[in-house]
Amino acid sequence: MKPARALLAVTVVCLALSGCAAKESASEKKAESAGATAVTVTATDTACTTSAGEGGAGTTTFSVTNNGTKVTEFYVYGKDDRVLAEVENISPGLQRELTVDFPEPGSYRLSCKPGMVGDGVSTDFTVKAATSP
Numbered sequence: 001m002k003p004a005r006a007l008l009a010v011t012v013v014c015l016a017l018s019g020c021a022a023k024e025s026a027s028e029k030k031a032e033s034a035g036a037t038a039v040t041v042t043a044t045d046t047a048c049t050t051s052a053g054e055g056g057a058g059t060t061t062f063s064v065t066n067n068g069t070k071v072t073e074f075y076v077y078g079k080d081d082r083v084l085a086e087v088e089n090i091s092p093g094l095q096r097e098l099t100v101d102f103p104e105p106g107s108y109r110l111s112c113k114p115g116m117v118g119d120g121v122s123t124d125f126t127v128k129a130a131t132s133p
Helices: 002-033
Strands: 037-043 048-050 054-056 058-066 072-077 083-090 095-102 106-112 121-128
Touching: 037 054, 037 072, 037 106, 048 106, 048 121, 058 072, 058 083, 072 095, 083 095
Parallel strands: 037 058, 054 121
Antiparallel strands: 037 048, 058 095, 072 083, 072 106, 106 121
């Protein structure tokens, strides 16, 4: 009798988790259909690598994965080196998302900060003007 209850509990948990995954996929599809840009960022102790160096005006979601050995942070800087958005405390092996609404086309700077200190490792990101349909 106990193995049957354990199996039932595992089945319920699996179904619950698969339901969450389905909802997440639907929201990702919604973001894509709305014209949002998705950029993956790989942070290490010495590099901040992005899947794209440019995106369109509007919403961009950065999916930041820490492949380094130190806790890191990820920043998006705008004009005058002002912080537009940030995500902190990304432990080694973890992934966090940061959604940014870029106010206008132009040059921006992305920065990973291994150890959460100093200027970090930066890369440029260009936002292009939206095109009319």
